[in-house]
Amino acid sequence: MSEIRWAAGRLGKGLVVKLLVVDDDTDVLEALIDTLIEAGFAVAMASTAEEALTIAAGATPDVLVTDLDLGSGMSGFDLGNEARRRWPLLPVIYISGRPWLMNGRALREREAFIRKPFHNRDLLGEVHAVSAVAGSAA
Numbered sequence: 001m002s003e004i005r006w007a008a009g010r011l012g013k014g015l016v017v018k019l020l021v022v023d024d025d026t027d028v029l030e031a032l033i034d035t036l037i038e039a040g041f042a043v044a045m046a047s048t049a050e051e052a053l054t055i056a057a058g059a060t061p062d063v064l065v066t067d068l069d070l071g072s073g074m075s076g077f078d079l080g081n082e083a084r085r086r087w088p089l090l091p092v093i094y095i096s097g098r099p100w101l102m103n104g105r106a107l108r109e110r111e112a113f114i115r116k117p118f119h120n121r122d123l124l125g126e127v128h129a130v131s132a133v134a135g136s137a138a
Helices: 026-038 049-058 076-086 120-137
Strands: 018-022 042-046 063-067 092-096 111-115
Touching: 018 026, 018 049, 026 042, 026 120, 042 049, 049 063, 049 076, 063 076, 063 120, 076 092, 092 120, 111 120
Parallel strands: 018 042, 018 063, 063 092, 092 111
Antiparallel strands: none
16 A cells, blocks of 8 residues: 555644545546645545545544545445544535435535535535534534
């Protein structure tokens, strides 16, 4: 296994918020990473749920951002459920261009959903919101 690398980022006063971003579409993943690093977050990326769980086991993120449809293997919901089983207070932001995948699923505390395409400010707003909740729960 390769070394886990968190792309550098700092949010004022030396605060580092680590985000693990998961999407099987490389172009989308790179755009998300660029946006989040530019906003000052430390970011690790994965293209599968299994890879994300391996990364998180080595260095637990502060927030998980995952697409719902990750191709073959575990879905974003499966990933979110397993991550929350292992780290119950971990905030999860689900993203998808296919909102019907939500299929009436109720979001739990410290979970959010953003429909693709979205503005960067929408993603950043949700990340700030769930990381603030996570910080107050710690």
